Amino acid sequence: MSTLAANAPGAAGGGLSDVAASEATLRRFLHGLPGVDQVGLESRAATLGTRSIKTTAKAFAIDLAISMIDLTTLEGADTVGKVRSLCAKGLNPDPSDRSTPQVAAVCVYPDMVATAKEALRGSGVQVASVATAFPSGRAGLPVKLADTAEAVAAGADEIDMVIDRGAFLSGRYLEVFETIRAVKAACERPDGTSAHLKVIFETGELQTYDNVRRASWLAMIAGADFIKTSTGKVAVNATPPVTLLMLEAVRDFRAATGVQIGVKPAGGIRTTKDAMKYLVMVNETLGDDWLSPHWFRFGASSLLNDLLMQRQKLSTGRYSGPDYVTVD
Amino acid sequence: MSETALRIDTPARIQVSKTYKLYVGGKFPRSESGRVYEVTDTKGQWLANAPLGTRKDARDAVLAARAAVKGWSGTTAYNRGQVLYRVAEMLQGRREQFAAEVAAAEGVGAKKAAALVDAAIDRWVWYAGWTDKVAQVAGGANPVAGPFFNLSTPEPTGVVGVLAPRAGYGFSLLGLVSVVAPAIATGNTVVVAAAEQAPLPALSLGEVLATSDVPGGVVNLLSGRTADLAPTLASHQDVNALDLAGAIDPEGPGAAAALEAAAADTLKRVVRPAADPSAEDWTAAPGTGRLLSFLETKTVWHPMGI
Helix, strand or coil: CCCCCCCCCCCCCCCCHHHHCCHHHHHHHHHHCCCCCHHHHHHHHHHHCCCCCCHHHHHHHHHHHHHCEEEECCCCCCCHHHHHHHHHHHHCCCCCCCCCCCCCEEEECHHHHHHHHHHCCCCCCEEEEEECCCCCCCCCHHHHHHHHHHHHHCCCCEEEEECCHHHHHCCCHHHHHHHHHHHHHHCECCCCCECEEEEECCHHHCCCHHHHHHHHHHHHHHCCCEEECCCCCCCCCCCHHHHHHHHHHHHHHHHHHCCCCEEECECCCCCHHHHHHHHHHHHHHCCHHHCCCCCECEEECHHHHHHHHHHHHHHHCCCCCHHHCCCC | CCHHHHHHHCCCCCCCCCCCCCEECCECCCCCCCCEEEEECCCCCEEEEEECECHHHHHHHHHHHHHHHHHHHHCCHHHHHHHHHHHHHHHHHCHHHHHHHHHHHHCCCHHHHHHHHHHHHHHHHHHHHHCCCHHHHHCEECCCCCCEEEEEEEEECCEEEEECCCCCCCCCCHHHHHHHHHHHHCCCEEEEECCCCCCHHHHHHHHHHHHCCCCCCCEEEECECHHHHHHHHHHCCCCCEEECCCCCCCCCCCHHHHHHHHHHHCCCEEECCCCCHHHCCCCCCCCCHHHHHCEEEEEEEEECCC
């Protein structure tokens, strides 16, 4: 199924830039996307969750999942010490087994970026920072841009921005589009490189699958490098159907434009079993091209401990427990 | 309508027999395997189907027990005593049912079975009384050569794996209570492998616990092959201690050795089984041995401020 085949203006030319020429064209494009078959989507996601992954495949999946984690601490009570210890854990998740891979990134609030950057220097582990008045996104554009610029200046490699759900739900798509554009511009560094931009939809607040599909296309056209489900701060976070829908969106976007976009489900993924369900979905929907930390991430904190416990089980044969991993 | 007519119209009543289920995390799941095994009385007559708990069930139970540790060990000793006393009250209310189950399971007479159930209830009350007294026995103020208050307090070990005493000696309930109650009285949570041949009183005990005030996950009761469940509990890194009361091989001593070795690999406290199961008399006064087995001592040095 290609969502784009029938109705994407400019798809043939591989560019979608004219879509955002005005509020009207953008709305026409987003509302022209085919509706989501809710029953089909949910049953497909459920079916993909029933695969049995064992032994060597499981070992591979666990290591891959660890290397895809954005190890996250986004609490009001975060301290410099906590961020440093989280970075140490990201660099060396299981001190009892040095073959454990590093995580992909450590995700913190902007004021902790410098601390994390210092702790991770030279390691290859990225520093991701949330920005744009995370998690609500309720601030004026200048504040959001300053928030972003500060994080980038402090050394953030990746910026996780939130969209204004209020604007999106009331149909002000162009406003959301322009904000993403502006934040993308704010991600640029003086040397001409640019921080990776992840756009968070907070799918738990978007109400319908159709809205998730529209938000995905909106963000991808606006220049997102990654699309991300949730902040982890609301009741409903990443779910398999929503993630599957976003995976299909990035697949269709690449087919239409040749541009590859990453996906990051975040929040509520706590067990190895959950993580493996997502990996199966990625493999079945997108294939090998996306099965790397460069294109798929897990936003999680407690997931890492469960992965480590499962990893210890595979290497020792004994079921592990929380006494054998760190308390974060 | 005459009485005779009434009798003719009423068909013979079909017995409503009970579906025995596991008790894990405060819920009554069937075995993850979906399988059951036949439980018979001592003469080989079928009594009921018990769920055939698997290694996966044991691991799920350990998760439930671990999740319950914080809440249960954090309750005050006084409150724990009240909760355990409440269990005894519920047991008392089901005295006849347990007496019938014990009599059927182990071939003892009705009178003896009733006496064994009474003893089990009394034992539960006895351990309920110990909850707020164990700290005085196992802890205290230590004299030290320095300006410090030095205080030792006992804390629960954590998750305790329990192999309930084997059936065949009349102790399918009393033996079970004698190993479960002391472990939870001090704030531990337990995963119990019930006696393989006589699991019904244990599974019914789950119903008693569910209707008293014991939080879900504090006691988890599994029926099934002890040979499957015991090694899983012994080697599981998230089980902190092991009571091997039921790990007795009828062929001779030594069955527990492999379990002890697995437990040693993961640094568990272990209570060894009696060498001879028939010599173990669970009706005798239990003493504080099991109560003090699953405790860790925390010692605090506090400056006197001189």
